[in-house]
Amino acid sequence: MATPQSPTAPSRAVGTRRSLQAHALRLFEEQGYERTTVAQIAAAAGVSHMTFFRNFPTKEDVVLDDPYDPLLADAVGAQPRELSALERTRLGLLSTLEGLRSDDFDAESRQRLRLATSVPAVRARIWENMAKTQGAVVEVLVAQEVEPAVAEASVGAVLGALTSGLLHWGASDPSADGSRLADALEAALDVLAPRP
Structure with missing residues (x-):
């Protein structure tokens, strides 16, 4: 039988991860x-260093890891099923952006993006991370009876x-520039919005 965790254990683990990333x-x-x-x-x-590796399997992961994949998958799953898979995915992602509007988030994101684009080892892992994100969201759509090929193309x-x-x-x-990350992402996703 599993030993129950203390109420502070999950928050301590999150705090350790955040501290390592910072x-x-x-x-x-x-x-x-x-x-x-x-x-x-x-x-x-x-x-x-063992605690580091319990939290992040590699040095690249400390840059690329974020907690948003489950949030995105849940947000996509919560969209109305009468919408297309593309629109459910787009709106799910937009809904997760609402919690990402802060100067601290923008500063850290810009720092992470600079590393992700300038360090070859990190840049190579971006696509692996995107594939995991895509898989998590596709799984939700397929569970809601979206054809797998349509789900893959929509999420992609x-x-x-x-x-x-x-x-x-x-x-x-x-x-x-002065723009916020969330605003830039909204503008990029607007390209995919249905047109009247």
């Missing part, structure tokens, strides 16, 4: 991605627009 991003900015070791990140966060189109919006926003100059 320290990793700071160290990557200060020293460069390649010169920063997992041991340095763990030490800065006050945990062992939405994630393509999302990726384009992310990369464009991440490459822009924040002082000149």
